[in-house]
Amino acid sequence: xxxxxxxxxxxxxxxxxKRGVGYWVRxxxxxxxxxxxxxxxxxxxxxxxxxxxxHLPPLPRMLWDWTQIxxxxxxxxxxxxxxxxxxxxxxxxxxxPKQAWIEKRYGTQRGQNLGGALFLPALLVLPVxxxxxxxxxxxxxxxxxxxxxxxxxxxxxxxEESRSLASGGxxxxx
Numbered sequence: 001x002x003x004x005x006x007x008x009x010x011x012x013x014x015x016x017x018k019r020g021v022g023y024w025v026r027x028x029x030x031x032x033x034x035x036x037x038x039x040x041x042x043x044x045x046x047x048x049x050x051x052x053x054x055h056l057p058p059l060p061r062m063l064w065d066w067t068q069i070x071x072x073x074x075x076x077x078x079x080x081x082x083x084x085x086x087x088x089x090x091x092x093x094x095x096x097p098k099q100a101w102i103e104k105r106y107g108t109q110r111g112q113n114l115g116g117a118l119f120l121p122a123l124l125v126l127p128v129x130x131x132x133x134x135x136x137x138x139x140x141x142x143x144x145x146x147x148x149x150x151x152x153x154x155x156x157x158x159x160e161e162s163r164s165l166a167s168g169g170x171x172x173x174x
Contacts, residue, residue: 083142
């Protein structure tokens, strides 16, 4: 049983406290959802890219394909490294549960607005979209391939602080 003073954090609820089966189910289902979404989006991108490349003569098409493969591999690794560093930096000053919820709410709103705003530019950069989506996949891998999230570390620290303040206050009352 999880104590009632354990704060909820986005995506994990209170399961982060004991890291049991529920915790790993939530993490795995979140990762699976993102990978399915990214797989579908990458499938659409490949189809769009195919419509662009069929108009190229054979030799430039082959060179363009190998360039895209190299760019996608570099973008995938670069995004993973960048995301890994960003998470490490967040671990130095992890968000409290309240800050994690604010970031979650802000990120959701920002993502909805960017989705519509990026439609036209996405069509303009169609030839390099495979590399851009490889970068997105690398970012998603970087997010989910960590031992614990910064929000977990922040929640643990906030819980320890609140418990130490509560025990310190009880000692003063005696």
